[in-house]
Amino acid sequence: FNPSQSPNYGFIIPSAPSPNLRAFLEYVDALHAWDFDALMSSFDDALEHRILPQSLGRPVLNKRQYGEYFRGVMPLFRKFQLTIHEVIEAGDKMTIHASSTGESITGAPYANEYTYIVQFVPPPPNQGGKALPKMRFVKEFVDSSATVKFFTEERAKAKARE
Numbered sequence: 001f002n003p004s005q006s007p008n009y010g011f012i013i014p015s016a017p018s019p020n021l022r023a024f025l026e027y028v029d030a031l032h033a034w035d036f037d038a039l040m041s042s043f044d045d046a047l048e049h050r051i052l053p054q055s056l057g058r059p060v061l062n063k064r065q066y067g068e069y070f071r072g073v074m075p076l077f078r079k080f081q082l083t084i085h086e087v088i089e090a091g092d093k094m095t096i097h098a099s100s101t102g103e104s105i106t107g108a109p110y111a112n113e114y115t116y117i118v119q120f121v122p123p124p125p126n127q128g129g130k131a132l133p134k135m136r137f138v139k140e141f142v143d144s145s146a147t148v149k150f151f152t153e154e155r156a157k158a159k160a161r162e
Helices: 019-033 036-040 063-076 144-161
Strands: 043-052 077-090 093-104 109-121 134-142
Touching: 019 036, 019 077, 019 093, 019 109, 019 134, 036 063, 043 063, 063 077, 063 144, 077 109, 093 144, 109 144, 134 144
Parallel strands: 043 134
Antiparallel strands: 077 093, 093 109, 109 134
16 A cells, blocks of 8 residues: 555645635745745734644744744745645635655754644735635644654754854
8 A cells, every 4th residue: 555646645736726725825835935924924814823733732823923933943944845635625614634845954854744724714805806815723733753853853953053
């Protein structure tokens, strides 16, 4: 059994993606470009972002707090690529199974796996008719073992360089 050959493990962007999927794909594009402003524009001003499982002890972050958190993560990476494996949409909610690979600024490889559960809200009326929905509630489940190991080691290396 090779999961990469399973018909349930390969995501293909539909020819006419929903507005919510287009919004999530813009978020992915911002991640690939490592564009902080574009990334943050994907979120509603009333964002509630959770990094789960709860055993990681991460607090719920609002948009400002998530921005501060992400600004702290960005300098740790040289490369980052997110691959979507599956998307399930239901109304204003979307579940995404994804994985990432990357490289830290110290050359350490990075790999993680995610399940995002996202609830979208319509864009603010002042953004015009072509604006995309915004992510309001985000639950980002991560590979807790890989996450703790990578960030503990990379933050220790960063501290040693200071």
